[in-house]
Amino acid sequence: MVAYAELTDPDAVRAALAEFDRLGRWTFLEKYGFHEAREYFLVTDTGRYDSKAIFAAAYEVQHGVAVSAGEISGGKSGAARRLHELGFVVEGLDDERGRRTFPSFDAALREFRLPLENLPAVREHLARFDFREAYIPPAGSYIAMVPSDGSLVHYINSGSIYFRHPDGRGELIPLPVNRLGRSGFTRSAAMRKPADVCPECWIELPSSGICPNH
Incomplete structure (x- = not known):
């Protein structure tokens, strides 16, 4: 399993968001091997993003290591939580x-x-x-x-x-x-x-x- 705290660079998250915008939602999800989110979405001034896939893409940007869907959780103790800790708005995460x-x-x-x-x-x-x-x-x-x-x-x-x-x-x-x-x-x-x-x-x-x- 991936250690969520290893994602420390907000710029890596922003790079993942930019790639999502460039590719479109379904191409982005297919590239990283994720299904669409149902509950946890990272919300910015320009859109709404599947938080688990964004975490995986950002982790790869920062560490150069691909992350599969089975290696991380998208819930309150997983990817969504870490994105929130890095200062991003995550819908569905109330703390x-x-x-x-x-x-x-x-x-x-x-x-x-x-x-x-x-x-x-x-x-x-x-x-x-x-x-x-x-x-x-x-x-x-x-x-x-x-x-x-x-x-x-x-x-x-x-x-x-x-x-x-x-x-x-x-x-x-x-x-x-x-x-x-x-x-x-x-x-x-x-x-x-x-x-x-x-x-x-x-x-x-x-x-x-x-x-x-x-």
Whole structure:
């Protein structure tokens, strides 16, 4: 079995994410020998990624050693946990250790760097729901808004919002300004046309707009 703590380089994870974007979901999973994730997804400002496969690809980037699906677990004590420890947002992984809890979004916002240009869109989204509290994880990578009805949290990232509808359908909402990574690079959503993706498997759609997998 792979020692999860041996993955120590966040840049290796970012390289795996870039390869996922370049190849597309199904080609990436086929290359590394993984099935699609059902519960644990790494979520960024630009997409949603199968966490177990991303861990394996990142491990290979860092150590030059291929990792098979049978060598790692994708659960709370495995690949998803390690990616979370490296500062990435992992949907389905809820850990109360070390988090900072706040009574409201505004209280949490005082400790989270959100581009001012994105604030109106975030407030508009939050006004549609009722939340009982907010929290920021130890890595400080997002504000999680906890709904009063006990449904899944809404993730407020610096450049996007990710949440699930009552029917289980996930939605990623890009914000006007998207700051990616730690390079300080900033780009406006108005200056780029995001690719249309399938809401079920999150691969880029062809020009026909019809997903080949559904």
